[in-house]
Amino acid sequence: MKIQFCGAAGTTTGSQHLIEVNGQRILLDCGLYQGRRNEALERNRHFPFDAAKIDCVVLSHCHIDHSGNLPNLVKQGFNGNIYATPATRDLCSIMLPDSAKIQEGDVEWLNKKRKKTGEPLLEPTYTNADAERTIGLFVTVGYHRPMHIADGVKLTFIDAGHVLGSAQVVLDINDHDTGNQRRLLFSGDVGRPNNDLLNDAEPCDGVDFLVMESTYGGRHHELAAHTSDRICEIINDALERRGKVIIPAFAVERTQQLLLTLDRLRHEGCLPFVATFVDSPLAVDATNIFRLHLDAMKPTVGQAIYTKDDPFGFDGLELVRDRRDSQELNHLKGPAIIISASGMAENGRILHHLRNNIQNPNNTILFVGYCAENTLGWKLRNGFEKVNILGDEFAVRAKIEILDSFSGHADHNEMLGWFSRVGGAKERVFLVHGERERSQILCDAVQQAHPAGKVEVARLLQQETL
Numbered sequence: 001m002k003i004q005f006c007g008a009a010g011t012t013t014g015s016q017h018l019i020e021v022n023g024q025r026i027l028l029d030c031g032l033y034q035g036r037r038n039e040a041l042e043r044n045r046h047f048p049f050d051a052a053k054i055d056c057v058v059l060s061h062c063h064i065d066h067s068g069n070l071p072n073l074v075k076q077g078f079n080g081n082i083y084a085t086p087a088t089r090d091l092c093s094i095m096l097p098d099s100a101k102i103q104e105g106d107v108e109w110l111n112k113k114r115k116k117t118g119e120p121l122l123e124p125t126y127t128n129a130d131a132e133r134t135i136g137l138f139v140t141v142g143y144h145r146p147m148h149i150a151d152g153v154k155l156t157f158i159d160a161g162h163v164l165g166s167a168q169v170v171l172d173i174n175d176h177d178t179g180n181q182r183r184l185l186f187s188g189d190v191g192r193p194n195n196d197l198l199n200d201a202e203p204c205d206g207v208d209f210l211v212m213e214s215t216y217g218g219r220h221h222e223l224a225a226h227t228s229d230r231i232c233e234i235i236n237d238a239l240e241r242r243g244k245v246i247i248p249a250f251a252v253e254r255t256q257q258l259l260l261t262l263d264r265l266r267h268e269g270c271l272p273f274v275a276t277f278v279d280s281p282l283a284v285d286a287t288n289i290f291r292l293h294l295d296a297m298k299p300t301v302g303q304a305i306y307t308k309d310d311p312f313g314f315d316g317l318e319l320v321r322d323r324r325d326s327q328e329l330n331h332l333k334g335p336a337i338i339i340s341a342s343g344m345a346e347n348g349r350i351l352h353h354l355r356n357n358i359q360n361p362n363n364t365i366l367f368v369g370y371c372a373e374n375t376l377g378w379k380l381r382n383g384f385e386k387v388n389i390l391g392d393e394f395a396v397r398a399k400i401e402i403l404d405s406f407s408g409h410a411d412h413n414e415m416l417g418w419f420s421r422v423g424g425a426k427e428r429v430f431l432v433h434g435e436r437e438r439s440q441i442l443c444d445a446v447q448q449a450h451p452a453g454k455v456e457v458a459r460l461l462q463q464e465t466l
């Protein structure tokens, strides 16, 4: 059997690993590479393999850096099964069309420039129609339901605790060339332990070959326990000033995580009743999908949803889909919490809320997630005094607060803890999904903990015979 790292090697996005065994080609993830527009467009359009010759795809979870190039794979001739958990399929059915919209918008932006210089115009990498065709190829497989997916290959998903439906991929492979029976584990993205929404990443035994993420190699997250205290402080402080709290948040997972936390803090008496809005059609759709997958969450959350204590439907919470209702929020008087996307404040309805509220010193803008360099969110996080929002300049007078402990990824020590629960010989270990420096730090620590195995940072397009 062979494995080739076709993406997310030396970087965090564009997860794609190709396995060749018994004359078949199995692709683990088909993520979008995210970076500068021109470079991303180039990398995403050209697969280092023939899309039509891939037999099937196994998808670890819904995030666009893992799923976002599937519609392009389909456009280029792939017609096999895409194996994923039921929640991953459902989240992809809203996220892939949303990604198509962004692809179309990006190309429009590039074409405006190209028109001026006379360069030939570009087509979007894929369109909504490609995304819709992709959804039709999904075959769902629940956690712990072994499934034969190719000659000599059995797939089992186990929980990764990273996002609703996220999975670690276990492949039991009977290699006809060598006669060997081997187990390969692909971590996907691994979540932080002790999350109140999702279950912890599960342990796996008997692993011969391991492909593991390394996003936060060398980094240490704040303890989750501190998060609650900080949130209460930040919100109560704004409410005392009769101000609003504006929270840019990713529509999937982070928004639901926030709702769960707000609901709990209110139950604990730490937060008063305050009008709370989730203003993002994608976040509203995602929240409704969460309600369908009680099996993929902590049992306590599922039980709460079935009772009147629904954490995604608490008193005073309004989920806003309609554009007019969203515009109404501009005239809202008095204190409120508004959660809106996108999380990096690059696009979406959050921009209107920032325009409306950024100049009032009574308001607070609270960041709860990563913002890529040069995005509006990044500028606000980094103390810019003036920012441009939708073409106009605004003075930043609102209070800016940052809470980074909501991370969806295990940190350095948490990854080592996860690794210690992976049993078996672990003959070969490949680190992926990390900036090279981050991956190398975790690689050295894993090698030290596991001297018997060969541990290395995967290189882009590196191919290994196992």
Ligand SMILES: [Zn+2]
Pocket (backbone or CB within 6 Å): 061, 063, 066, 162, 163, 189
């Ligand atoms: Zn992810």
Ligand SMILES: [Zn+2]
Pocket (backbone or CB within 6 Å): 012, 015, 063, 065, 066, 189, 433
């Ligand atoms: Zn990822």
